Amino acid sequence: MENLRVGVINLGCDKNRIDSEIIIGSLSEKYNMTNDPKLADIILVNTCGFIESSKQESIDTILEMSKYKEKYKCKVLIATGCLTQRYGKELLELMPELDIMLGVNDYNKLLSSIEEVLLKKIKIQYCNYSDENINEGKRVLTTATYSAYIRISEGCDNACTYCAIPNIRGKYRSRKMENILQEAKELSEHGCKEIILVAQDTTRYGIDLYGKKSLHILINKISKISGIQWIRVLYCYAEEITDEIISEISSNNKVCKYIDIPIQHISDDILKLMKRKGRKKVITENISKMRKSIKGLTLRTTLIVGFPGETEENFEELKQFIKDTKFDKLGVFKYSMEDGTEAAEMKNQIPEEIKVKREEELMILQQNISKEINKNKIGKIYKVLVDGLDGKTYYGRNYEMAPEVDGTVFFESDKLYNRGEFVKVKVVKALEYDLIGVVYYESCK
Template sequence: MEKYKVGMISLGCDKNRVDSELMLGSINKHYEITNDPKNADIIIVNTCGFIEKAKQESIDTILEMAEYKQKHKCKMLIATGCLIQRYGDELMESMPEIDILMGVNDYMKIHKLIMDFIKEEKRVRVTNYSDDNINEGIRLLTTDKHTAYVRIAEGCDNFCTYCIIPKIRGKFRSRKIENIIEEVKHLRDHGVKEVILIAQDLTFYGMDIYNEKNLHKLIKEISKVEGIEWIRLLYCYPEEITEELIDEIASNPKVVKYLDLPIQHISDNILRLMARRTDKKTITDKIKRLREKVPGIVLRTSLIVGFPGETDENFTELKEFLQDYKLDNVGVFKYSREEETPAATMDNQVEEEVKATRERELMLLQKDVSKELNKLKMGRIYDTIIEGRKGKYFMGRNSEMAPEIDGLFYINSKEDIKIGDIVKVKVIETLEYDLVGDVCNEFGK
């Protein structure tokens, strides 16, 4: 019997991407996977429900796929993920185009739900939910074959006042080290050279199952896996970064000297209103310590502007912080007023026009900082992973660049290099966010 074709559209963060890959991995033997939803018998939209912009994108995508369902061969539309977890009952009523609605911890049930729908043709909303569960299993990668995200924990216990994630994803729960290592070995066997560790908060890893912060031990174990060349860390809260973790980053040659510190703001007043468990001194001291122990470390952060109560003085303090500390990469987001969060009911909400102005100011400031830092890289030689080709240039990333969120390395080469190769590249030109370079005669690994 001919297999049904399944098309997946994954929205939102890297953690959502892992969920999509787990779903595809769990159904891969039963269905043919297609990248073109127009050719799909079954379309799955894995949604994001974090902020207003993401929610709107998810709804628009579902509606677009509902049109495909009418115009093309699609027989079934499935919506999963955070938006469904958060608003499933309302969407069940308001969007009859969706045949199956499924929250964040039920992904391994997807094949059975499809089979049930084919037999009964009855819409269903899966309501079973346990925040003790962690989705694990074989994944079908949607990244370049040499790079993969590895989620080491699910959920969050921080309860920042602007964030709905703990209510959607549940309490923080770590995966066992042996399960993570087994997954990394499987990824290695399929050509992965770079693993990117993700969670809502990497630095809390192990506290729930080992009664201690164990990120540094996990990294050490992953680095023992032959064939894994780079280990990258995303989302480490500064106040939770231990000396053991800093030492592991500094001494382990497989750990790229790159760290994502999602600080969100620098004003003590705003950090307190956000219910962040830190303050300006802790953040700046940790940045200084990281730069002292790991010379040349690249630091990325994300910032929120326009949080309730953010004054001109608070914003000026944030600008001065960026000017003084010159972080390598910065993402700036306008505060999104999310229902069911404490911040949504706070006084002194900031006008949208002010948020937009502040966002532009920070991005322009960071643009100049990035350009200045890139100029210092002229003549340097970097190990660079090749990801594709555009015109006369190969495209890649050095260890200072995380995929899809940082810059790119445009590379001249007369050598026969392949996607996934790690080669040495000398910087010959710097742009605002990107680099241009020549492959050196001496190849990397």
């Protein structure tokens, strides 16, 4: 069985990606890995179950992979992750093609489950949830080696009425700081230059283990690791950002002046219905404080439109807030009715066509704001992390750009640059989300 090949397909968020990398790390100790499902004896799909579109993508992917059992080598089809944790036995009954189904805390049973299925030709299901366990272990990066996500906590204690994550991932629990630092050190030793800290809420890191918010302490300790040049922080609750966090981001040269604050809405009426802790006054005050304290700050947020009960007045208030605040980066999601959430039972559900219209309005508004912001960058010089080469054009990111969700810096050069190398680029043209530049000088450290 040691010569069998395994293919892993990851769906969903960056936290799911980390789980997949831990899964690959575990499987690669016994099996050969392959990116081609036609060559795989075992196929594992790590599913997402957050919103309706991601659930459908997960189901479609499982069904697609099930065809490889008929046409190619696949002997064992496995589903793991949020969808399986959320729907358990129901999913196994609906999809008899599956041989193994594991929840989000069952990865330690993966190797023994595969062996049992191969030997006994049976089906196996575990969806046991532990509010103590956090998936940790050897990772095999599926991103480029120079940039990696690190999960600093698992689960969530916030009871947002639209969100199923607490039911899937359990209560909030921080990872031990020494484990995170060891992981960052190992990643650095393998060439990682950019560390991206993620959690359902990074601002609460350490409150359960150390009795106080400790994100600023963690950031400072990571910055002392040789080789790490950029530290990026995602998923901060605006109302939870402390003066200590602001000070650390402002003063620490290794920390990207970039904060992701997914506020979801600004109308107090809707924030109350969502059971969000923050309110408009605190959110706007903290945004103002961050911008005053952190020179060159890039602020990113995500918003939900079409939440049950969202009136035209609520939506207009949100639009005006976007116009006034001028976020550097902004994403918009249509509200998705999720099983088992309070919001799914609320009255005044918004018709889909209104959700679509409101999403489009906000994205057009943000596109114009982004273009104006980018125009002011013409002539500026940025340190750019090279992500690749397309023909004669290099592409990469400056500190203002997180992987996959933000824009890109494009530039041409006769000199050969490697992925993961830093280059200084002068902006000569601005698009809605992307920047075009020229190499300012040969390279930078």
